Amino acid sequence: MSALLRTEDVRKAYGGVHALDSCTVEIEEGSVAGLIGPNGSGKTTLFNVITGYAKADEGQVYLADKKITNVTPDKVFALGIGRTFQLTRIFASLTVLENMLVASPNGRAAARKRAMEQLEFVGIHGHHAELAGTLSYGQRKLLELAYVLVADPAVILLDEPAGGVNLSLINHIAERIRELNAAGKTFLIVEHNMEFVMGLCDRVTVLDSGAVVAAGPPDIIRTDRRVLNAYLGEDLADDDPHPGEQA
Amino acid sequence: MTTPAGGPAQGAGASTTGRSVLKIEGLVVGYGGGDVLRGVSLEVTEGGITCVVGPNGAGKSTLMSSISGLLRPRLGSITLGEENLVGMSPRQILRLGVVQVPQNHSLFRDMTVRENGELGADILSDRALTARRVTAVFDIFPDLAGWAGKKAGSLSGGQQRLVEFARALMLEPRLLMLDEPSMGLAPKILRTVFDAIRQMNSAGTTILLVEQNARAGLRLSSQGVVMESGRVRLSGTGREVLENPEIGALYLGGAVSAG
Numbered sequence: 001m002s003a004l005l006r007t008e009d010v011r012k013a014y015g016g017v018h019a020l021d022s023c024t025v026e027i028e029e030g031s032v033a034g035l036i037g038p039n040g041s042g043k044t045t046l047f048n049v050i051t052g053y054a055k056a057d058e059g060q061v062y063l064a065d066k067k068i069t070n071v072t073p074d075k076v077f078a079l080g081i082g083r084t085f086q087l088t089r090i091f092a093s094l095t096v097l098e099n100m101l102v103a104s105p106n107g108r109a110a111a112r113k114r115a116m117e118q119l120e121f122v123g124i125h126g127h128h129a130e131l132a133g134t135l136s137y138g139q140r141k142l143l144e145l146a147y148v149l150v151a152d153p154a155v156i157l158l159d160e161p162a163g164g165v166n167l168s169l170i171n172h173i174a175e176r177i178r179e180l181n182a183a184g185k186t187f188l189i190v191e192h193n194m195e196f197v198m199g200l201c202d203r204v205t206v207l208d209s210g211a212v213v214a215a216g217p218p219d220i221i222r223t224d225r226r227v228l229n230a231y232l233g234e235d236l237a238d239d240d241p242h243p244g245e246q247a
Numbered sequence: 248m249t250t251p252a253g254g255p256a257q258g259a260g261a262s263t264t265g266r267s268v269l270k271i272e273g274l275v276v277g278y279g280g281g282d283v284l285r286g287v288s289l290e291v292t293e294g295g296i297t298c299v300v301g302p303n304g305a306g307k308s309t310l311m312s313s314i315s316g317l318l319r320p321r322l323g324s325i326t327l328g329e330e331n332l333v334g335m336s337p338r339q340i341l342r343l344g345v346v347q348v349p350q351n352h353s354l355f356r357d358m359t360v361r362e363n364g365e366l367g368a369d370i371l372s373d374r375a376l377t378a379r380r381v382t383a384v385f386d387i388f389p390d391l392a393g394w395a396g397k398k399a400g401s402l403s404g405g406q407q408r409l410v411e412f413a414r415a416l417m418l419e420p421r422l423l424m425l426d427e428p429s430m431g432l433a434p435k436i437l438r439t440v441f442d443a444i445r446q447m448n449s450a451g452t453t454i455l456l457v458e459q460n461a462r463a464g465l466r467l468s469s470q471g472v473v474m475e476s477g478r479v480r481l482s483g484t485g486r487e488v489l490e491n492p493e494i495g496a497l498y499l500g501g502a503v504s505a506g
Binding site for chain 1: 281302303304429430431434437459460461462463464466494495496498500
């Protein structure tokens with residue numbers, strides 16, 4: 001198999017609710033993979049299980065052929081899976097550069113150099129001495145990406161990179177992802193912005209109620225009946241043809 | 248997709264008076280990082296259920312917050328009857344009869360169902376009137392009378408929704424706004440919640456419904472509106488919108504936006 005990252009029959013329940021139900025997802029090495037689905041379909045839970053922030057009740061997670069199920073987040077990160085969060089997790093009262101150095105295992109000068117390179121790559125090096133709390137929402141997302149890149153992960157998981165970000169920054173983020181992908185990085189991206197997902201991803205997996213309902217190239221996915229059903233919801237139609245018009 | 252904001256506005260649903268209770272024109276609203284609503288125009292027909300659907304980030308919740316006065320629009324008007332709501336405080340707007348049931352479960356769990364309901368009439372400061380309203384609301388939702396003494400936190404998610412609806416009805420709203428009432432509820436419970444919405448409407452309440460379950464919401468509604476990227480992309484009767492093949496493309500991108 002050429003899958004670099006794979007979840008196999010992962011189940012995860014919170015109380016009585018199945019957040020993930022027999023969820024099997026495969027991410028090919030060198031691909032940009034998308035993970036979509038309506039609110040509450042289990043996307044972030046799957047990210048959390050992969051990255052060790054949530055424990056799978058059943059099932060396995062593999063990186064290459066190594067089983068990494070329920071490994072702690074720091075170990076997952078060290079194994080080469082970096083992630084960002086839907087709501088950015090930065091230290092607002094540290095400077096942008098200080099945020100970068102929190103993640104760095106290297107010596108000071110080398111670490112600083114590498115941190116600045118990553119900031120330059122994402123385009124916020126001009127802000128390196130400013131407090132991270134003064135960055136715009138989109139810039140915080142770029143800082144998080146830069147922070148993840150310092151560890152040089154093989155797989156990068158992005159949780160809603162385009163959410164709440166203006167259009168020019170969205171294009172900028174997409175361009176950075178393409179460059180990183182061209183340099184060999186594998187991506188798994190959760191995103192609600194369909195233009196972003198469909199324009200960027202090689203393959204899209206669709207979750208609904210914690211299970212995969214479809215997986216394939218964007219052009220197939222956007223016309224798949226099961227995907228549409230997931231997004232538009234269950235029709236409660238019964239014997240009453242259209243009550244709204246008579247009530 | 249080239250349909251202008253406001254879209255091909257078809258006739259009002261048969262259930263309604265045909266008059267607009269709320270009229271929104273050219274609404275532009277942002278949070279500082281760009282505009283979320285980019286020129287929204289729509290009307291809510293008196294006596295009907297108007298359902299607003301659309302993918303994440305379309306601006307549905309922003310629309311509700313703007314009507315409630317929690318957000319101040321940059322441009323445009325929101326007219327209730329003859330009054331422009333733009334610039335009024337949330338409390339003033341509430342007093343005019345625009346009542347919103349929020350998306351997140353909002354009951355006081357350690358208070359009883361009756362106490363939660365009575366809170367809905369708190370701004371009336373009239374105990375006799377409050378008692379009459381409680382009776383009226385129990386007429387619409389007979390189950391509630393049986394739960395009146397129970398703590399709200401002991402009820403199921405679906406039951407709690409009904410109590411939230413009841414609390415909102417205490418002000419006899421001119422416009423009741425429901426923000427994704429099916430969110431977080433098991434599919435089996437959905438029908439109960441949608442039945443309750445229908446009951447409130449049958450009792451004369453005009454409803455503006457934002458719903459994630461687009462099909463169920465539109466089927467229930469006299470009017471339907473699809474928003475996407477801060478604009479109204481489709482509108483018509485609930486059935487027209489439900490059956491419009493373009494709705495899928497608005498959710499999944501592609502054909503419509505490429506056209």
